[in-house]
Amino acid sequence: MSDDFAEHPESLTEHKARKTELAIHWTPRDALIAALRAIDSGEYQNVDTMVLCFRENDPKDDGTRTRFINCGPDIQTSIGTIEIVKQQLYNGV
Numbered sequence: 001m002s003d004d005f006a007e008h009p010e011s012l013t014e015h016k017a018r019k020t021e022l023a024i025h026w027t028p029r030d031a032l033i034a035a036l037r038a039i040d041s042g043e044y045q046n047v048d049t050m051v052l053c054f055r056e057n058d059p060k061d062d063g064t065r066t067r068f069i070n071c072g073p074d075i076q077t078s079i080g081t082i083e084i085v086k087q088q089l090y091n092g093v
Helices: 013-019 026-042 075-091
Strands: 050-058 063-072
Touching: 013 026, 050 075
Parallel strands: none
Antiparallel strands: 050 063
């Protein structure tokens, strides 16, 4: 059974991030909840591919690790989605 985030309240952190439109103001948790809210409320419809990329700080060796979670119909769609988002990030869209 999964939770429905359609009515989950917006946090102060999310509100600030939306207002400033700066990535640094988001927390990873708030970004995930915002995406879940948009999917569950129908704002984002027919989502069939998602690639969640993240960096994890490792305090044991003062390093970082990159990780991802991927879902989609095939690897080509996932890679294409990543490439489109890379261009949008680069262009400030």
